[in-house]
Amino acid sequence: xxxxxxxxxxxxxxxxxxxxxxxxxxxxxxxxxxxxxxxxxxxxxxxxxxxxxxxxxxxxxxxxxxxxxxxxxxxxxxxxxxxxxxxxxxxxxxxxxxxxxxxxxxxxxxxxxxxxxxxxxxxxxxxxxxxxxxxx
Numbered sequence: 001x002x003x004x005x006x007x008x009x010x011x012x013x014x015x016x017x018x019x020x021x022x023x024x025x026x027x028x029x030x031x032x033x034x035x036x037x038x039x040x041x042x043x044x045x046x047x048x049x050x051x052x053x054x055x056x057x058x059x060x061x062x063x064x065x066x067x068x069x070x071x072x073x074x075x076x077x078x079x080x081x082x083x084x085x086x087x088x089x090x091x092x093x094x095x096x097x098x099x100x101x102x103x104x105x106x107x108x109x110x111x112x113x114x115x116x117x118x119x120x121x122x123x124x125x126x127x128x129x130x131x132x133x134x135x136x
Contacts, residue, residue, distance in 0.1 A: 001050060001109035003087065008047035008103040012039070017097050022060060030060040032074065040101070044078075044089065050109045051080040051087050058091075073098060085110045 012020075020036040037055055044053065058076030065071060074093035080086070086107040093101050 003048065003105045004108050006047070006105045008044075008105075009100050010043035010046065010103065011100055012093075012098070024063065028062040028064040030062060032058065032060060040078075040091065043101070044103060047103065048087070048089075048105065048109075050111070051085060052082065053078040053089060054081050061096075074101075080109075080111075082111050 016039050019034050019039065020032055021034050023031050023033045025031075040055075041053060055076065055078045058074070060074050061067070061071050072092050072094050073096045074091065076091045078089040078091070080088075087109055088106045090104040090106070091101055092104075
């Protein structure tokens with residue numbers, strides 16, 4: 001599947017932001033926390049249902065940044081977990097608690113193009129797996 005250079009955009013609702021607290025550190029640095037990876041994964045699946053993503057190099061602009069007016073609020077990335085695939089994803093949120101996340105894909109899907117790469121295990125499957133492990 002050729003997705004190199006493809007862009008997408010998804011919306012973050014107020015409810016989504018309520019599930020994404022922003023942790024602030026004494027040094028002024030900040031990180032997204034909570035369910036942000038699950039929220040992003042579920043929304044990215046609309047434009048790329050094939051890849052299973054691993055998030056890397058995610059940054060939130062610090063509160064005391066000298067670039068308060070020119071830097072984006074959040075920038076981050078992800079890559080496909082499958083070794084044969086070279087898809088990388090870039091995320092950008094322009095404003096703090098912005099409504100939209102801009103997504104850019106780099107690379108092409110180099111594995112089975114069947115959707116549902118098994119990103120997040122559902123709670124039911126996780127409980128079954130744990131029960132099987134302990135009953136063995």
